[in-house]
Amino acid sequence: MSPSAGGLVVFLLSVQVIQSQDGWRVNYHQTDICAAKGSTVEIYTQRSGIRPSDIMERFWFTKEKDGEPVDLRTDSEYSGRVRYTCSGMRCYLHVTDVRESGSAEYKLTFMTNVPGEKYTGSPGVTLSVTGFQVQVRRSDSTWLELTCHSSCVLSDHPGYAWYKNGENIKNGSSLSVSSGSTDRYSCNLRGYSGQRSPAVYGPQRPSVSVSPSAEMLEGDSVTLTCSADANPAANYTWYKQDRTSDRRLLSEEPQLVFSSIQSSDSGRYFCTAENQLGRKTSEFILIRVKYGPQRPSVSVCPSAEMLEGDSVTLTCSADANPAASYTWYKEHEDSPRASGQIFTITDFTAEHSGNYYCEAQNEMGRSNSTLLLITESGVDRTTMIIHITRWPLLVVMMILLLLFCLWTRKKKAVSSTTEPHESREAVEMDLHPEYENLSDMAAQREDPEEQV
Template identity: 55%
Template sequence: MCCVTVIQSQDGWRVKYYQTDVCATKGSTVEIICDITHPYGIYYSDIKDRFWFTKEKYGEPVDLRTDSEYSGRVTYAYSSDWKSCYLTITDVRESDSAEYKLRFMTNRPRKKYTGSPGVTLSVTGFQVQVRRLNSTWLELTCHSSCVLSRRAEYVLYQNGRYFKTGSSLPVSSGSTDRYSCYLTGYWNQRSPAVYGPQRPSVSVSPSAEMLEGGSVTLTCSADANPAVSYTWYKEDGTSDPRLLSEEPQLVFSSIQSSDSGNYSCTAENQLGRKTSDFISINVKYGPQRPSVSVSPIAEMLEGGSVTLTCSTDANPAASYTWYKEDRTSDPHLLSKEPQLVFSSIQSSDSGRYSCTAENQLGRKTSDFILIPVKYLPQRPSVSVSPSAEILEGDSVTLTCSTDANPAASYTWYKGDGTSDPHLFSEEPQLVFSSVQSSDSGRYFCTAENQLGREMSDFISIDVKYGPQRPSVSVSPSAEMLEGGSVNLTCSTDANPAANYTWYKEHKDSPRASGQIFTINDFTAEHSGNYYCEAQNEMGRSNSTLRLITSSGASPWPITTAVFALTSAIFLVIIMILAVLMIRKKSPQSSRPAERLENNAQIPPAEPCYATASFSRNQEDLLLYSNVSPARPPRRKEEVEEVLYSRVNFESSGAASERRCEGAVDDSSALYSTVSKAPRE
């Protein structure tokens, strides 16, 4: 220590400072002391005020107690006799380096005095330095930039208690103790303590409910010297925490729901490392757009188990609702559970589904998901168009349809079930552009996909058509004698079934109705032309039969009559073949195209007659046959033109005269001869 005497004025006031230069370490406490000497005849009681200052304002010293830079760090003290003055500055800073002077005033007018020069304070880095020796040990060293006297020495303290004298100390890494240095000879100045970080604390701002989109700041702080570095982590739960930041604060300018989770921070310096407790960040906002998952994700077959799961990210937790789209109205509500379960899914469950997620902050709806249930075809249904009565020549369409997934392929069959059906078509529709009577029958279709095959019920197609040209038969077919019984039978093809009516030429009223006309006790009066008419609502058709009785004719044996008839027919056939050969050799045959063209204008054939005579001195046996050009059946009433061919058998031998060419037999007309027994 040194003392300096300051002569203030001739008045005899003096200020004596115990040190003119003070070296202090940052953070330490400094004490400056001085004594006041008064002139003879004046007492200390004449001093009415005193203070310390380093600055002046408007030419006047500024009391340290009123300087904001020293607020709370400056203390004045005086001895009981007011002789000694004390200035104490705590937690000194480098900015505290200055010249400190004492200012006092007496009770005499304008008598103010300053102890000048004052005390110069130098604040330096007097501290404990830390150096790592290896992964386990550290070295603590007391250090100061102040020039120390030879008598000064360092004393190390541990947790505020004396530990050892010396400037260095080895300590283990991670120690939780506090170490500081004292400098003897310098008013026991002590360095700031060094120590590892304590467990960091975390604060959240704002501390109220966090809504998505708001600003949130997490602050990590720890008590340590030297200063620590900070690191922020977010817990993943499945792996090591994820590093987010190396700043004391973790700032979310617009926090999102994905930021919810557990966070922690670490504080670390040379002496150690500590981690805070986890803090949970719970961000609230409405649900995100829900996602829908399907299990199983493979092909869905009818009867299987299928589960739809709706999920979203929401805080607070969302409630769920399932809907099925109806297309014609609002979606149909199905369930209010996160999962929609089909224990045995059906084809009717196919469709589009969606779910909603809702909490008090909002509501979101998922995209639609399509559920395509695959199933074998249902029993096909068959429809007919037109559905009214089907007439021959109409256009008719049969349509086969079913419900199936995947779509079914169709096959049409015709059959009665008693034998293998006949395959008609492999299209959904079976089309008859001009339906015929032969198309009548029972039809069915099959529908098939990779899951199975189903058959429809039978459907009957009943084509309505008018009667075909009737055929007529006579019973008995042998030679009929007068007085016998004759059955005439008429038959035709028609739908619906035809009604039959028998007429005799030149008679206005019908002779009989029904398919069979019976003439009992046949006589010559019954000779003549008979014809039957077949009729239904679609049309009518007729055929002619001529019954003839030859008077005075001796009865030939049946074999002779048959021989004569056969010979006549054979002769007619030979004549026709001869005519055809002659025509083939004619010059006109070399131009078939021209003949075909002219043939279109040939008028209908006229009745032709051929006569052959065989004389046996008995009455002629007459045989008649209808000849007409071939033509297709007609629906409406048909009137038959009857052409005749007369064949007479004479005893003089075979002679024939040919009167026409190109005659055609019509099997629909039948003529019979009834022989009358000769009379005495």
């Protein structure tokens, strides 16, 4: 086997002797041959005991149909890639661009001029066609060792050539690269223009697909799939990102399956792809599961016991996707009192007392809150104000009554020095509405003539 412009050429010379009863012989050299994928193989045999005049037809084959050999030239898998030549006692088979599917046992058969008489040199030559693979082994925490591998041992091995992103960088049996490298490495036989090994490289950024891609409803079966271009093939891990910076490991498979997805499964997910050469993380995917409203909760401000004239605000909230709309009802009433998340009652009166509830509704369903009792206090604010203002008025009246009693006693003390008609006049004057306070009454008593 030697390099050439068109690839490697493998020459097979027969030495093993296969002899028939008539003395016909075909000499095969090697029974097992290894050739590089894409190379050219040339097989030839040495026959004896067979006169050229006895041969009507000769061809090579690997398959039989209905017990008869199939000429390689008529096999579609070899179309345009095989050629036969014979010179003297030697016959040649040329196969170009050999493929891994061409690994088979090749035999030469002769058709003679005697009807029904033929001869096949058997067993034939077994050809194994190999490609090249880069094997990755971690040598330490920062370095990897790459080796070029073939499935069979090549004859006259010329050594290997190494390529980085398509450019030849080194010849040798192995190559050391740093862990986490984003470059692509491949190998081939040195001096060989045929097909190189598949390149090895770390994962590209993974992509995530969701099935079904339509909206998700509670109870549906949902599958998330992580995929990344990588060689060797990547291993996958699924995580769910919590509201904090923590992440929760869910699966170490390419697919994350929810057989019956729930509202609690809503959230942000991501996956990682990793092989020996590196690791990459996908973007977040947001999962929103549609579900009907959970039982609403109601808050009251300022409280559930109101005074007449107060203002009270009720707020309804329910977990739902999509967001719920809200309607307010009073118990035993068919017509709603209000719509919207917030319900405000201004100027509260006794008629507003009773049980209230809200209804949350979206396209997935509806749910009612528990009853909320709002009552009126036994004493309203106006009554309380009157009670507060009556106390100082009573005190004033008591003081006035006390002063009046004192004045009456003083009047009786001086009544003995006055005429009866004067005393009556004084009393009448005291009760006249024009006297606004006791000080005016006292001044009048001291100077009665001036008053007249």
